[in-house]
Amino acid sequence: MVPCDLALEHKMGTLKAANDLLILGQFEEALDLSKNELKGLPDDKRDSRLAESLSVVAVQAFAELNRWQEVLPFVQDVFGGLEKIPPQVLQLCIALHAKMQDFAPITMVTEAWLAAPGNQEAGGLTRVAETYILLVLLPHSKFDDIRALVEGHPIIMEDKRKAFLQLVETEDRSVVEREDQTRCQGAASANKEQGASYGAWVAMMSWVKSSVSHTSPSRHVTTAVLLAVIGVVLALTLKKRKAATTGSRQDMLTTLGGKLAWLWQQLFAPYHLANS
Numbered sequence: 001m002v003p004c005d006l007a008l009e010h011k012m013g014t015l016k017a018a019n020d021l022l023i024l025g026q027f028e029e030a031l032d033l034s035k036n037e038l039k040g041l042p043d044d045k046r047d048s049r050l051a052e053s054l055s056v057v058a059v060q061a062f063a064e065l066n067r068w069q070e071v072l073p074f075v076q077d078v079f080g081g082l083e084k085i086p087p088q089v090l091q092l093c094i095a096l097h098a099k100m101q102d103f104a105p106i107t108m109v110t111e112a113w114l115a116a117p118g119n120q121e122a123g124g125l126t127r128v129a130e131t132y133i134l135l136v137l138l139p140h141s142k143f144d145d146i147r148a149l150v151e152g153h154p155i156i157m158e159d160k161r162k163a164f165l166q167l168v169e170t171e172d173r174s175v176v177e178r179e180d181q182t183r184c185q186g187a188a189s190a191n192k193e194q195g196a197s198y199g200a201w202v203a204m205m206s207w208v209k210s211s212v213s214h215t216s217p218s219r220h221v222t223t224a225v226l227l228a229v230i231g232v233v234l235a236l237t238l239k240k241r242k243a244a245t246t247g248s249r250q251d252m253l254t255t256l257g258g259k260l261a262w263l264w265q266q267l268f269a270p271y272h273l274a275n276s
Contacts, residue, residue, distance in 0.1 A: 015050065018057045022064075031061035038078055051078065052086040059092050068096050072105060082109045083116035087124035091131045098135035107136060114153065126157045133164060141175055143168045 014037045021030035034054045041051055055078055062071050075089055076082050085093070090113055097106035110132045113119055119128075129149060137146050150156060150164045 012050070015053055015057070018054065022057055022060055025064075027061045027064040031058055031065065034058040034061065035074075043080075052089055055079075055086075055089050056092060059089065059096065063096050068100055068102075071096060072109060083113050083119065085109075085113065087119075087128050090128055094128075094131045094135055098139075103136055103140070110136070114149070120153075120155055122155050122157055125153060125155055126160050129153065129156055130160060130164075138167070138171065141171070143172050 014033065018030050018033040018037070021027075021033065034057045038051060038054050038058070041048070055075055058074065059071050062068055062074065071093055072082070075085050075093065079085050079089075090110065094106055094110060097103065110128065113128065114125065114132075119125055133146050133149065137149070146164060146168050150161050156164075
């Protein structure tokens, strides 16, 4: 066996060992083994399948160790630039950052990768675009960005292109329908609350009139009762106005002032007239 074959067999054995360590949950050991083996690769082998496979193991180990922030600098160093990351490794990075809800860095990296002239191979670009759309763009309802991506990369496989655009149209309609439903529910809730407030106002005013008409002139309504009633009126009015979707602050103050003036007159005018 020639030395080249022996070296390759050794490296493949190292890859298997690193993968076994990952499966056994020995993440630190798997990471160290992968990193050391990658450091030993010559520059002209950094784009090999071996480097890609070792990087996949390393990225998974970083994730398991909760050191996911180190992933992008690591793969950039391994491959000599973010735009040179192999598709499979970038897909894993996208999935990791999406899981951690860290979208800004991976968005920048992926957009740069998709635009790089060296990445315009149909299979790899389609896989990366699919992962990026499903895990980053679609959850944020960035439908225009998805359309721009698909239309700006005609090299994307035709069946995937149609599927992406159909998915966007379906999701776009769903978002509009949900927004319309939310607005309708909000309006119905506001109307119901206003109706309840008005009903309470009418009931309270009936009680006030009854109390005034059946109270002798010599027994004045106490200040405490008056303040309590005014407080209820104020609370109901503010609640009603808060639920309403239109109306200015001046309208609210005018209406509130009118109601309080009417209440004051109903409470005190009969006594004043009786004593005059």
